[in-house]
Amino acid sequence: MAFVKRPSQPRYDVIVIGSGFAAAFFLKGFLGRAGDRARVLVLERGPRWPHARQIQARRSSPFDARNFYTRSGDPSKEWWFNLSFGGGSNCWWSNAPRFKPVDFATRTHFGVGRDWPISYTQLEPYYDQVERAMSLSGPDAPWPFPRSGAYPEPPHRFNDPEQRLKAAYPDQFFHTPCGRSRTGASGRPVCCGNGVCHLCPVDSKFTIQNSLMEPFEDPRVEIVVEAEVVGIDIAAGSAKGVVYRQAEAEQHVQADLVVVAANAMFNPLLLLRSGLSHPQLGRRLHEQVGLLAEVRLAHTDGFQGSTSVTGHGYMLYDDERRKTMAGCLIETWNVGLLRQEFGKWRKALPVRLVYEDVPDEANQVTVDPANPSRPVAHYRGHSDYTARAIARAEQDLARVMQPLDVEEIVVAKSVEPSEAHIMGTTVMGSDPRDSVVDPDCVHHQIRNLIVVGASTFPVSGPANPTLTLSAQALRVGDRLERSNG
Ligand SMILES: Cc1cc2nc3c(=O)[nH]c(=O)nc-3n(C[C@H](O)[C@H](O)[C@H](O)COP(=O)(O)OP(=O)(O)OC[C@H]3O[C@@H](n4cnc5c(N)ncnc54)[C@H](O)[C@@H]3O)c2cc1C
Secondary structure, eight states, X not given: OOBOSSOSSSEEEEEEEOOSHHHHHHHHHHHTTSOTTOOEEEEOSSOOOOHHHXXXXXXXXXXXXXXXXXXXXXXXXOOOOOOSTTGXXXXXXXXXOOOOGGGGBHHHHHXXXXXXXXXXXHHHHHHHHHHHHTTOBOOOSOOSSOOSSOOSXXXXXXXXXXXXXXXXXXXXXXXXXXXXXXXXXXXXXXXXXXXXXXXXXXXXXXXXXXXXXXXXXXXXXXXXXXXEEEEEEXXXXXXXXXXXXXXXXXXXXXXXXXXXXXXXXXXXXXXXXXXXXXXXXTBXXXXXEEEEEEEEESSOOOOOSSSSEEEEEEEETSSGGGGTSOOEEEEEESOSOOOSSTTOTTOEEEEEEEEOOOOOTTSEEEEOTTOTTSEEEEEOOOOHHHHXXXXXXXXHHHHHTTTSOEEEEEEOSSOOSOOSOOBOSXXXXXXXXXXXXXXXXXBSSOTTEEEOSGGGOSSOOSSOSHHHHHHHHHHHHXXXXXXXX
């Protein structure tokens, strides 16, 4: 085990900031190529809370995210994340679809947003590796994106309304790929179906702590927790190391390469605090927008699925409408309030509509001048592009759910405060004038500084981002030149 109280040496080949998905998959890719003498230091701001500790405390981290950033603009907007070893893997729900090929080229296909500087095809082998590393459960049926491998675990069981949607939309409705074990083949317990996946009672969903400790246990790696990086030392156009705070004292440690993997709220904060500037740095802060609905049914019972979310509908995802309004991924659930009418308790299909948003440059992260450890998240709201699609939610659902015995559809009056999918803020691109990092996530000006995670996404589709950011971080680590330490 490579956890140490403080770094054992003054200089490392690589310092990685953060220990979530982006850090873990970057390390996995990098260590696969690096020589025996490579030395890596991981600095993680939060503590290490194993699963048992989380269950005891009934929370996945000692910290409440709301105390770690300042809100500006829309007062109802929240940003959700987890500060502890393993990052968001401790509390994520583990729904893990890929982006579709069109999501990497929205400008080309729909005339909206920007194209990514890398394509689905370039990322595909890494998607496959990440799905295997997470032992995902998923469909073996034809899928809306091309795949080179099968999911390691079979899909979860649909509920009855989902069976009917599958029959009606064989090419648009699928089992949700997820990290909640279906058979136990992953080595993790089978999902208990309790629907409290943010704090999985049986440790069934994929987390870094239960399934991806190999990069952290590698003898070339040291990890220091409760060490908050406060800046990157930059001089003469290159990164020299980092400054971190541990038990109120500031320490310096040097490195040949610095990798920032602190999520889309803190990646830009660290770059800004380190004296870097760029017209795009911190900008394009966005996430998907969630809207809850309940499809009330006349005769069919729901809730029989074998995990919390079992269906993904692509009926509103990428048709022609996406030229004028946001695409939507329809999640169908087995968790939700039962109906209040006698005898109809289970006659419902809970739905979550997940809409993409087009990044707005005014939505951005800046440094709080009163407390530079705190990002300010400026958010004036989601785009008109997204609002247009949300305005049609009721009529779209009525059309899409026609194959069911619908009695009534109830759509929430307001959108959810957060989808917990923070993106944008250090966007990638080929042109240094309009992007912060290049297509390999290397900072355009500071060539030994890498930024990984969803902060590099120039735009995002309606699908959950973590599988994509993990595949991208694995690719970045894998493509670094072979090092002999
Ligand atoms: C409740 C919830 C449910 C979710 N469900 C899903 C889902 O079903 N599907 C999906 O795709 N996504 C989901 N997500 C989103 C997912 O968790 C994130 O996309 C993912 O964690 C981002 O990975 P990351 O490695 O970039 O950042 P993180 O996982 O946030 O890791 C960043 C790490 O950096 C550390 N750090 C930050 N600043 C510093 C610093 N200055 N010094 C040192 N360390 C620092 C943090 O403590 C953290 O451990 C969910 C998120 C939440 C909160």
